[in-house]
Amino acid sequence: MTIDGITPAKILRPESIDELSQALRAETxxxxxxxAATQTFFGNPLRRADCALDLTRLxxxxxxxxxxxxxxxxxxxxxxxLQHALLENKQFLPLDPWNGPRATIGxxxxxxxxxxxxxxxxxxxxxxxxxxxxxxxxxxxxxxRVVKNVTGYDLAKLYTGSLGTLVVIAEISLKLRxxxxxxxxxxxxCENAAAAAGxxxxxxxxxxxxxxxxxVGPENAVWIRFGEHPSAxxxxxxxxxxxxxxxxxxxxxxxxxxxxxxxxxxxxxVMLRVIGLPGTVSEIVSEYKxxxxxxxxxxxxxxxxxxxxDEIRAIRSRYRVVVEKAPVEMRRExxxxxxxxAEYDLMKKMKEAFDPEGRLNPGRxxxxxxxx
Amino acid sequence: xxxxxxDRLERALGxxxxxxxxxxxxxxxxxxxxxxxxxxxxxxxxxxxQQVAEAVRIANEYRIPFLPRGSGTGLSGGAMAIDxxxxxxxxxxxxxxxxxxxxxxxxxxPGVVNIHISQAVxxxxxxxxxxxxxxxxxxxxxxxxxxxxxPHCLKYGxxxxxxxxxxxxxxxxxxxxxxxxxxxxxxxxxxxAIVGSEGTFAIVTEITVRLLPKAQAVxxxxxxxxxxxxxxxxxxDIVAGGIVPAALEFMDDKTIVxxxxxxxxxxxxxxxxxxxxxxxxxxxxxxxxxAAEIIEICRRNNAxxxxxxxxxxxxxxxxxxxxxxxxxxxxISPDMMVMDAVIPRTRLPEVLAEINRISEQxxxxxxxxxxxxxxxxxxxxxxxxxxQDQVDKILTMGEEIMRFCVGVGGALSGEHGVGCEKADFMExxxxxxxxxxxxxxxRVFNPSGLLNPSKIFPTHRGCTEIGRPGTTSxxxxxKRVEKMLLGxxxxxxxxxxxx
Numbered sequence: 001m002t003i004d005g006i007t008p009a010k011i012l013r014p015e016s017i018d019e020l021s022q023a024l025r026a027e028t029x030x031x032x033x034x035x036a037a038t039q040t041f042f043g044n045p046l047r048r049a050d051c052a053l054d055l056t057r058l059x060x061x062x063x064x065x066x067x068x069x070x071x072x073x074x075x076x077x078x079x080x081x082l083q084h085a086l087l088e089n090k091q092f093l094p095l096d097p098w099n100g101p102r103a104t105i106g107x108x109x110x111x112x113x114x115x116x117x118x119x120x121x122x123x124x125x126x127x128x129x130x131x132x133x134x135x136x137x138x139x140x141x142x143x144x145r146v147v148k149n150v151t152g153y154d155l156a157k158l159y160t161g162s163l164g165t166l167v168v169i170a171e172i173s174l175k176l177r178x179x180x181x182x183x184x185x186x187x188x189x190c191e192n193a194a195a196a197a198g199x200x201x202x203x204x205x206x207x208x209x210x211x212x213x214x215x216v217g218p219e220n221a222v223w224i225r226f227g228e229h230p231s232a233x234x235x236x237x238x239x240x241x242x243x244x245x246x247x248x249x250x251x252x253x254x255x256x257x258x259x260x261x262x263x264x265x266x267x268x269x270v271m272l273r274v275i276g277l278p279g280t281v282s283e284i285v286s287e288y289k290x291x292x293x294x295x296x297x298x299x300x301x302x303x304x305x306x307x308x309x310d311e312i313r314a315i316r317s318r319y320r321v322v323v324e325k326a327p328v329e330m331r332r333e334x335x336x337x338x339x340x341x342a343e344y345d346l347m348k349k350m351k352e353a354f355d356p357e358g359r360l361n362p363g364r365x366x367x368x369x370x371x372x
Numbered sequence: 373x374x375x376x377x378x379d380r381l382e383r384a385l386g387x388x389x390x391x392x393x394x395x396x397x398x399x400x401x402x403x404x405x406x407x408x409x410x411x412x413x414x415x416x417x418x419x420x421x422q423q424v425a426e427a428v429r430i431a432n433e434y435r436i437p438f439l440p441r442g443s444g445t446g447l448s449g450g451a452m453a454i455d456x457x458x459x460x461x462x463x464x465x466x467x468x469x470x471x472x473x474x475x476x477x478x479x480x481x482p483g484v485v486n487i488h489i490s491q492a493v494x495x496x497x498x499x500x501x502x503x504x505x506x507x508x509x510x511x512x513x514x515x516x517x518x519x520x521x522x523p524h525c526l527k528y529g530x531x532x533x534x535x536x537x538x539x540x541x542x543x544x545x546x547x548x549x550x551x552x553x554x555x556x557x558x559x560x561x562x563x564x565a566i567v568g569s570e571g572t573f574a575i576v577t578e579i580t581v582r583l584l585p586k587a588q589a590v591x592x593x594x595x596x597x598x599x600x601x602x603x604x605x606x607x608x609d610i611v612a613g614g615i616v617p618a619a620l621e622f623m624d625d626k627t628i629v630x631x632x633x634x635x636x637x638x639x640x641x642x643x644x645x646x647x648x649x650x651x652x653x654x655x656x657x658x659x660x661x662x663a664a665e666i667i668e669i670c671r672r673n674n675a676x677x678x679x680x681x682x683x684x685x686x687x688x689x690x691x692x693x694x695x696x697x698x699x700x701x702x703x704i705s706p707d708m709m710v711m712d713a714v715i716p717r718t719r720l721p722e723v724l725a726e727i728n729r730i731s732e733q734x735x736x737x738x739x740x741x742x743x744x745x746x747x748x749x750x751x752x753x754x755x756x757x758x759x760q761d762q763v764d765k766i767l768t769m770g771e772e773i774m775r776f777c778v779g780v781g782g783a784l785s786g787e788h789g790v791g792c793e794k795a796d797f798m799e800x801x802x803x804x805x806x807x808x809x810x811x812x813x814x815r816v817f818n819p820s821g822l823l824n825p826s827k828i829f830p831t832h833r834g835c836t837e838i839g840r841p842g843t844t845s846x847x848x849x850x851k852r853v854e855k856m857l858l859g860x861x862x863x864x865x866x867x868x869x870x871x
Contacts, residue, residue, distance in 0.1 A: 067612055068716040068747075090614055112557060124561060125533055140809040144783040144801065146714040148530065148746040150519045150568050151784040151794075151801060152828065153810045157532075157564030161557050178614030204474075207588055209655075229658030236655070275554045277475040300475065300554045322558050337559045342548035347560050349816045365559055 001037065001052055004045045004328050008032055008052035015057045017074070017131065017139065017170045024168065025137030027051050030362050033164040035076060035107030038099035042111050043163045044336045044368025045328045046361065053168060055106055061085055062171065063145075069176045070128065070147060075106025075169045091176045094120050094211070096257065098264045106169045112161035116212035116225070116257065118296040123160060129173035130156045135355045139170070147175045158350060165365040166354040180211070180227030185248040185256060186240055190220040197282035200297050202241035204278055209236070215295040216260065217285065223260065260294075267292040268305030270330065272312060275320040276300045288315055309334050316372070335369030344371030373413040377434050381416055381458070384426040389417040389464075400459050403444045403451040404506075405793055407709065407757065407766075412453035415441075417461050421539060421547055421577040424460060428575065429545035431458050431822060439824035440575040442483060442511030445504075446518060447710050448791030450570045454826040460575060462513050468492050469578070476583045477536055477553055482513025482576055486520075489581065498583040501528040504787070505695045516576050519568030521787030523619040523694065524651075526745040528584070530787070532567040539578035540566060543823040553580055565813070570789045571824045573817035587653035590618070591663045592687040595675040596644035600624070603646040604720040606673040607744045610650070610666060611717065617666070620745030621649040621694050626704070627741040627752075631693045634700035638693025641677055648675075648744065649694050697741045698752070705737070705754035709766045712788040713777035717747035726776045727751050734765045748786035749777065775800060790828045798830050 001011060009029075014020040024031065029050025034040070036056060058074035059081070065071070066089040073082060079093070080101035086092050097103055097113035107113070109123050109130075129143030142155035159166055190196035196215055199222055203213065212225040224240075226233045237247060248256050268291055276284050277300040285293060288311070290304035303324060306312060312334045315321050323336045339347060347366040351358070358367055373392055381390045391397065392414045401409040413436070418424045431438040437457030444451055453459055466483035473496045478489060486507040490499040503522035504510055510520070516538070520531045528534075537551030551563035566573045597603040607620060623631070628640045628647065640647055648670070652662050663680065670678045681687035693700075701708045715723050724740065731738040731753075742750040753769055755762040774784060778800045785794060798807060807829060814821075814829075 065716060065718065067608055067718045069611060070716070112561075121533070122557075124557065124564060125529065134809070138805050140803070140805040142806065142809070144714075145781050146716055146747060146783050146786075148521060148525070148714050148743075148748050148786040149783040150521075150530075150787055150789055152790065152798065152806070153813055154519070154532070154564060154568050155809065155813060157557075157561040158813065160561060160564075162560045166560070178616060181614065207585065207655075209585075228654065229662060231658030231661060232655035235657035273556075275552055275556045275558075277472075277553055279474045299556070301556060320552050320554075320556075320558060322556075339558065340549070342546070343550055343558075343562060346548070346550075346562055346816065350560060350813070353812045353816050 001034065003032065003040045003049065006046050006049045008049040010050075011052045011054050013054045013057050017058065017133065020053065020055070020058065020168065020170055021133050021137045021139050023053060024133055024135060030359050031135065031168070032361055033110070033168045035104030035110075036078060036102050038103045039107060039111050039113060041325050042336070043364040045332050045363055047363035047368070055168075056104065058170065066091060068147070070145060070173060071176060072145065072171060072173045073105055074171050076104050079103050079105065079108065086176060090179045092179050093126060093174060093176055095123055095126070096261070098261055100261060105172050105174075109160050109169055109172060110162065110164045115261065116214050116223070116296070118301065119213055119298045120211050124157060126174045126176075127156045127160065127172060128175050130159055130169060131171035132159060132167035133170050134167055135357070135360050143173065145173050163364045164361045165351060165367065166360065168360070182230040182233045183225060183227040183249075183253060184233050184237060185223060185225045185253050186237060186245045187221060187223050187248060187256070188243045188245045190222060190243070193217065193220055193282065193285060196220040196222055199241055199243055200282070204298070206239065206241065208239065210298070213297045214260070215281065215293070215297050216263070217293045218291070225257070264294060264303070267294070267303075270306050270326045271324040272304050272306055272315065273322040273324050274302045274304060274315055275322070276302065284319065337366070337369065338372045339366065341371045377430065377436070378414065380430050381414065381427060384430060385416055385418055385423050389419065389423070391415050400441065400444075400453070400461070403441070403446040403449060405447050405449040405452070405791070407763065408449050408452055408792055410452060410454055410456065412459040413456045415459045415461050417464050419464050421541065424462075424575055424577055425541045425545045425547050427458065427460055428541055428543070432545060432820065435822065437822050437825050440513065440517065440571045442514030443485070443509050445506040445510040446514060446791065447712065447788040448785065448793040450518060450789050450791040450824070450827060451514070452792060454792055462511065465577065471496070473498065475553065476585070477580055478583055479578060479580050480512055481578060482511060482516070484512050486510050486512055486515060493583055497586050499586055500581055501534055501584050502531045505698060512579055512581065513576050516567050516579055517569070517571040518787070518789040521743070521748065523621050523743055526620055526743065527616050527618045532564060534582045535563060535567050535579060536582055537580040538563055538566065538576050540574035540576045542574050543818040543820060547577070551580070555582065568789075569817070570791060570827055572814060572827055575823070587618075589656040589659050590651060590653040590687065591659055592681040592690055593650045593663065593666060594640070594679045594690055595648045595650065595670040596641045596677040597646050597648070597673070597675055599645055600724050601721050602673045602675070603648055604724065604744070606648060606670055606675065607720065608718055609669045609673065611745065613665065613669060615652070615662060615665060617650055617745060618653045619649065619651040620743070622740065622742050622744035623647050623649065623694065623697060624740040626737060626739035627697050630700040630704045630739065631697050633703040634696065636693050636696025636700050638689050640693055649690055694741070701739065701752055701754060705756070707755050707757040709753040709755065709770060710788070711749065711751045711753070711770055711773060712785045713749045713774055713782055714786040715747045715749060715777050715780050715782035717744065719780040720744065720747065723749065723777060723780060727773055730769055730772050734769050736762060736765055736769065743786070746786070747782070771797065792827055795826070795828055796830050796832060798828070
């Protein structure tokens with residue numbers, strides 16, 4: 001296992017949360033928690049790695065209550081494993097991160113990984129509780145096991161997206177939803193960016209309520225997915241803005257989205273998450289002319305392939321940009337998150353409060369960059 | 373409070389925006405959890421963020437506790453000045469600053485009343501989804517502090533799912549902006565951590581809220597039952613059937629009687645043991661089928677009457693009864709204690725039976741009106757605060773009910789917060805390590821501890837120290853008001869102009 005060119009001196013594979021706790025209690029060096037390693041390219045460059053904690057053996061579904069629409073899983077449970085367990089009760093977790101079904105739930109949470117279902121939310125919206133292990137081996141939990149809960153601080157919000165730099169996520173409680181009674185995808189290739197932008201604008205101002213709405217460039221394909229009561233899906237398909245739509249349903253539908261997922265990984269070696277508004281997506285694309293892009297149109301987020309650090313700096317002068325993927329040198333140069341000073345200050349203090357010696361995933365998050 | 377401090381506050385905010393008048397402070401001695409009371413030493417009414425920051429800096433300088441307050445509709449004592457100090461009342465900051473129809477968000481000040489957002493954006497076919505029952509009075513700043521819920525969060529999520537960005541004054545007086553209009557957390561989700569921190573992390577001074585398009589169609593049903601069990605089973609069957617209702621509300625016979633005797637009268641059947649108020653929304657196509665499925669489930673569980681609201685007027689009336697139900701309790705009891713436990717929804721029947729047993733044991737009635745779809749109970753213990761024996765009983769009853777709910781895998785609060793009310797119950801659900809972690813995070817945001825102290829964490833000071841129940845009797849308040857009306861003219865700032 002090598003991350004950012006660093007190979008951990010040793011790898012531990014705890015099989016229970018207690019073992020994980022003992023491992024952390026015993027270790028004194030730099031700790032690198034790892035799930036399925038599907039997204040190790042994300043974050044600021046790792047500085048040190050004395051001990052990797054491979055969490056894939058924490059793979060138990062500890063409790064599943066279909067009637068309560070809740071499930072409690074260890075961090076190493078994969079998305080595929082989870083969705084499979086939910087199948088028989090016609091339930092699912094509406095997440096389809098680009099790093100794929102092999103990704104672990106703990107890893108998805110740590111990286112706040114997302115995909116086309118971004119329109120319906122991110123993992124933060126589904127987490128109801130977490131059990132975590134601190135750098136000194138101490139175990140603590142936040143939230144609970146019920147679908148609605150404001151008891152105490154919602155620390156899962158801080159752990160989600162913190163890239164394993166505050167704590168090691170050991171167990172996650174999730175709420176679930178019933179599978180869509182029917183899904184259908186409508187896809188069209190537009191003549192040019194302007195045509196795509198016009199079509200997307202029409203969709204946004206229409207009553208349609210897609211669960212995914214993606215603009216894929218430079219080919220200017222528009223993908224929209226509906227998931228609802230069959231009659232409501234029908235109505236939406238009938239009321240699409242005029243275009244030469246291809247309707248995809250049934251077994252082939254998921255396969256097409258899987259192709260898009262794979263396509264994401266071929267877009268380029270430098271990928272940015274540019275955060276704008278639904279109304280500025282086309283402006284972002286036309287102004288910065290990325291080589292390739294996938295936009296979560298309803299959220300105003302453009303994932304784009306660029307080439308140079310200068311491009312990143314130029315976009316950052318106007319938009320919030322997270323570097324999704326880039327070579328180590330470039331990440332070191334521009335920083336992954338570029339937080340505003342106030343944010344940076346709070347995050348830095350948070351890191352110090354949880355991990356005063358900077359031993360958890362050193363360099364990965366705010367400790368690996370300066371503020372904007 | 374020392375004159376010097378009052379002078380500083382008056383210079384910073386204007387004399388009319390500071391009160392230390394003993395009688396006026398009475399208004400601020402509690403929030404809607406009226407059994408715990410303690411008067412602040414001063415209340416300030418900032419008009420803008422800079423004035424909030426200035427008040428916070430002065431409080432820090434003199435090491436005085438301070439806390440934010442919105443409409444005071446909170447039900448866990450979050451806006452009560454346990455240790456005295458300065459209440460920063462945000463009601464003057466009540467402007468909707470901007471609405472972006474195309475991108476579906478609004479930027480508002482914290483004193484804006486929840487429902488005013490939906491009213492303001494209604495012409496554009498949009499609304500703000502979280503709808504606590506107090507939505508015609510509660511402020512959005514308070515909603516953010518408590519991570520408020522409401523009947524429709526079953527489908528649409530809590531406040532935290534609808535807050536995109538905030539401006540906040542930190543405990544040091546520093547003003548920060550966090551989040552973005554896409555609601556995209558970049559790294560740690562600081563906005564998500566502040567929402568629901570009960571005013572102990574920061575004072576939120578500007579809020580960017582997500583707006584949703586109104587559903588094309590809505591169907592509201594009322595199903596009446598002769599037993600709690602059949603009613604609860606219906607809830608489970610609807611959820612198990614894969615239906616995601618917009619709301620799924622339970623009201624028992626005591627609630628029905630109270631509502632029907634009040635101005636919130638909704639036409640609920642007086643002979644029912646319990647009713648379910650069920651709402652589904654979405655596209656017109658498919659909604660009739662979904663409603664038919666629900667009716668079938670209700671009938672299968674022996675609902676003896678199922679009614680579908682035939683128009684918007686009837687729908688509004690059915691909801692008025694539900695949303696007014698807490699207030700309606702005044703028709704059957706002088707006081708009530710609202711509880712807010714959450715249980716796995718499958719455990720409803722046994723929990724309701726236990727609440728009933730506790731009610732009988734202590735000889736105090738408990739009405740049940742709650743968000744059944746997500747298992748968020750609101751047992752309402754009915755009592756008379758003039759009777760100390762009853763006041764003592766409700767605290768014990770509350771604890772017993774809470775302990776039982778936690779025992780079946782539940783939580784202390786679904787939407788009202790911990791505040792001072794449930795602080796001493798925290799150890800029922802959290803270990804020392806859990807609480808230590810929360811305290812560590814609190815120290816990052818609130819290192820001096822001056823911002824809203826003695827909340828959320830166990831104090832073990834007991835109610836006798838946290839403002840005795842009923843410190844100021846109704847009789848005493850009456851006397852003071854009389855004295856004020858007869859004896860002196862109200863001071864200018866008691867009718868502060870709202871900007």
